[in-house]
Structure formats: structure tokens, C-alpha cells
Amino acid sequence: MLEFVFDQFTAGFREWPDLSVDKRLERLAFRVSRAPKSLRAHLERIHYCFNNYMNEQLYAALIDLLIVLNKAGRELSWRMIFGSRSRLTESQFQTLRHFxxxxxxxxxxxxxxxxxxxTKGLQSSSPLVQVVEEASEAEQDPLQLARDYIEFSQLDEAVRVLEQAILMRxxxxxxxxxxxxxYRSTRDRTGFKRVHGELNRLGASLPPEWAQLQDFLKV
Structure with a gap:
């Protein structure tokens, strides 16, 4: 099922091989949100939804592709919609076709x-994703970026950003x-032990909360 995912490392599949189907899709969707103009990211997400019979998620992925293309790439859009027809309701297919x-x-x-x-359709009063094209992840404040991930329940991504940042600073x-x-909320003993060991090897001065959490997690 993963042959179509060109870069499984970037998607997080190799780093976390035991991710559930939903978690894997979450990573693919996040890649789309970070690089909206990447056709590869869109196609990977669409293909993954189709292969895993995630029909509502597939419809959403097709909608996002149409929004980003904004009437450009019509041939590609037609191919994606007709290729996905067997997983769409007739109403969904006709909606996309009419558009x-x-x-x-x-x-x-x-x-x-x-x-x-x-989509700009109103399903809630706050946007799910804010598209930012000019700033890469490396250029953003890691603390704020991690909190953004947490806001959208992307805890694995938040942990990854914080771990990388804390080893550098x-x-x-x-x-x-x-x-x-x-670490406390997710009971992540493995992550705690790994980063704790790296910080000790760096000779970093650790706040007492590390020892407290070590006792709590019984690491």
C-alpha cells in the first residue's frame, strides 16, 4: 500500500513504522498543508485514501487538490476524479464533475x-490550516511551531520539533x-530515555523536572 509514497522518511513512516492507518494519513495530510503546491503530496494523499477505503477522506483530498489548482491542471483533475469514482458517492462525484x-x-x-x-466552507469559526508558503519549518520558532502542532492534536510532530530544538539549544x-x-501526557518512556541520554552526553544542565518525570515514568 505504501509504494506510492515516494518519500516515506519525510512522511514519518520509516521513523514510526507502527503507525496506524489514520496516523499515516495524518502525516500525509500534514505534508499537503505544509506544501500546498506540491502535486506529489496531493497525489500520495489521494492514492493512500483510495487504497485504504477512506472514502470521506478521499473526497476531502480531491477537494483540496481542486482548491489548490484553482481550475489549472484540468486533465490531472479529471483523471483523479474519474479514477476515484468507485470510492465516491454519486453526489460527491457529480459535485466534483460539475465544478x-x-x-x-x-x-x-x-x-x-x-x-x-x-476549503473556505464554514464548518467552524476557526480555520483548520493556515497556508504559509514563505517560511520553512527550520525558520520558525520551534516552541510556537510545536504549540501549533499541539493545537491540531499532532503530538508526534510537536515532540519531533521540540526534541530537535532542545538538542540544539x-x-x-x-x-x-x-x-x-x-512526554508526561503521552507516557513516552522511549522518547524520554533517548533524549535524556543525548542531553547527558552533551553535558547539558537539566532542570529538576527531568528527574521528577524520570521517577514518574519509572525509566
Missing amino acids: LKNEGAAIEALPCNRFSLF PEHAELHGELLSL
């Missing part, structure tokens, strides 16, 4: 579901507090 056929159809009119990333006290909080 492509109707030159004047507004993107805002595309009906969304809760798995859509970029072990003197940053707030990073310790945020990471330890995640």
Missing part, C-alpha cells in the same frame, strides 16, 4: 467535510517544559 465542467463555478461553493484542509528552559509535558 470542473462549469467555468464559472466558485471554489467557495465546493461543499467540504471535516477532513478538508483548505539545551539552555532554552521553555523547550524543556513543553517537551516534558508531552
